[in-house]
Amino acid sequence: MTQEILDLTAPTLDRSFLVALAPDEKLRTCIQCGTCTASCASAYAMEYTPRQMWRMVQLGLKEEVLNSKTFWLCSTCYSCSVRCPRGIPLLETIGALKRTAIAERIGPYKESINFYRAFMDVVRRYGRVDELEFMTRYFLSTNIFSIIGYVPLGLAMLMHGKVTIKGGLRMAPRLVGISGAGRLDALFRKVEELEAEQ
Amino acid sequence: MRYFYYPGCSMSSSALEYDVSTKAVLGELGAEVVEVEDWTCCGASTAETVSFLLSLVLPARNLALAERMDGDGDFLVGCSACYTNHCKVGEHVKRDPRLLDKINAALSIEHLTYTGKVRVRHLLDVLANDFGPEAIAARVKRSLSALSVAPYYGCQIVRPYGLCDDSEYPTTMDEVLAATGAEVFPYAMKVKCCGGVLMTTKKDVALRLVGGLLQAAKGADCIVTVCPLCQMNLEAYQGDVSRYMGEDLHIPVLYLPQLLGLAFDLPREKLKLERNMASPRPVLDKLA
Numbered sequence: 001m002t003q004e005i006l007d008l009t010a011p012t013l014d015r016s017f018l019v020a021l022a023p024d025e026k027l028r029t030c031i032q033c034g035t036c037t038a039s040c041a042s043a044y045a046m047e048y049t050p051r052q053m054w055r056m057v058q059l060g061l062k063e064e065v066l067n068s069k070t071f072w073l074c075s076t077c078y079s080c081s082v083r084c085p086r087g088i089p090l091l092e093t094i095g096a097l098k099r100t101a102i103a104e105r106i107g108p109y110k111e112s113i114n115f116y117r118a119f120m121d122v123v124r125r126y127g128r129v130d131e132l133e134f135m136t137r138y139f140l141s142t143n144i145f146s147i148i149g150y151v152p153l154g155l156a157m158l159m160h161g162k163v164t165i166k167g168g169l170r171m172a173p174r175l176v177g178i179s180g181a182g183r184l185d186a187l188f189r190k191v192e193e194l195e196a197e198q
Numbered sequence: 199m200r201y202f203y204y205p206g207c208s209m210s211s212s213a214l215e216y217d218v219s220t221k222a223v224l225g226e227l228g229a230e231v232v233e234v235e236d237w238t239c240c241g242a243s244t245a246e247t248v249s250f251l252l253s254l255v256l257p258a259r260n261l262a263l264a265e266r267m268d269g270d271g272d273f274l275v276g277c278s279a280c281y282t283n284h285c286k287v288g289e290h291v292k293r294d295p296r297l298l299d300k301i302n303a304a305l306s307i308e309h310l311t312y313t314g315k316v317r318v319r320h321l322l323d324v325l326a327n328d329f330g331p332e333a334i335a336a337r338v339k340r341s342l343s344a345l346s347v348a349p350y351y352g353c354q355i356v357r358p359y360g361l362c363d364d365s366e367y368p369t370t371m372d373e374v375l376a377a378t379g380a381e382v383f384p385y386a387m388k389v390k391c392c393g394g395v396l397m398t399t400k401k402d403v404a405l406r407l408v409g410g411l412l413q414a415a416k417g418a419d420c421i422v423t424v425c426p427l428c429q430m431n432l433e434a435y436q437g438d439v440s441r442y443m444g445e446d447l448h449i450p451v452l453y454l455p456q457l458l459g460l461a462f463d464l465p466r467e468k469l470k471l472e473r474n475m476a477s478p479r480p481v482l483d484k485l486a
Contacts, residue, residue, distance in 0.1 A: 078357035
């Protein structure tokens, strides 16, 4: 891991980043103890550990944080949140980071962004998630070749009755026609309106 | 006892065996299980990447549907992610009561109102606390004493809220398993993460996490789970995980009600073991 040297005296540090992510500002009380990193199942694969990332958020290093993969590697296990001695709701801030990255289309993690988007499209349209349809949408939106790695799994699932050919055929016209009223369109729209009012 | 049952998306499709065995075991214990009418997805761990309010409104919609159903009952969930999402509504409203108005303003479009009067319960919580080890032991027709079983709790049943068991060292599943006569395998990884959705978005990271879970279960006859995503991650990738870790890590993985169904000697079509992706054959052979 390469460690960049950050100039903490730079006048451009932007504290509005922390306030936007965590309006209750509890994150300001982080004492850098590292319990979050020690508790994190996927910290080993991150370029900045959770502890480092929280410091960067405190320092307003928005671009660096949003362009990192750290928060996309969170598997939402809540260990850090439960163990944080300051009681900071870290997972809620991870959620806010993902929302910001998706809304501002920042970041290197196209797979994750497409995954979340494809999932919510299916929820909005049908109310419930047909896993086969969702996974197909996801793979089509990412890299069509990435589906190859999951073919053995798909076949095994077919053998165990977990997905069906009938379901696949039923899904085909849905993938072509995306227009028309969705099952939860009105509810999603209402939530958007309420959030815009804030 | 009466429950408003929320199956959720996975238990209605790929994890149907969890749904069927849950209903069979609760029926055997004498519970009345009524499915929540017109339920929709709880938003999984995904809704909050779109909107915080949406991540509360989606589960609140299901709770509001349960509230208007006839009679009293708790809201029963089998999937740990669905469980945490439905608990999340009440926990957030407790912290910030203004959220209640916002949630109901959104739900008004569907002519629904959420008040928070229905309690959210996980299947394990119900088995361990509403029925308990004694009632379970009383229904056992075939002791599982030949089996050593590793109880895997996963994350979202005990975290972040810890409403039904300890967040760091839960024991309720151990007690339920012991009631069947099974030996409870000392499983140090019982609350370590299986990787969740990372198995799809960042597979190599999840393979390593599952590798650790399977390694720690070596010596047990099977692992038992209480969540469709944990189950899928633990059982469906054992070939990949074995190659990644450089050792054979194949082991049967059963849902808790499937194992209880074996102890209760329920008909096989109520357990649907043929749908399990890691073969349960070694478990069945040991019980034969």
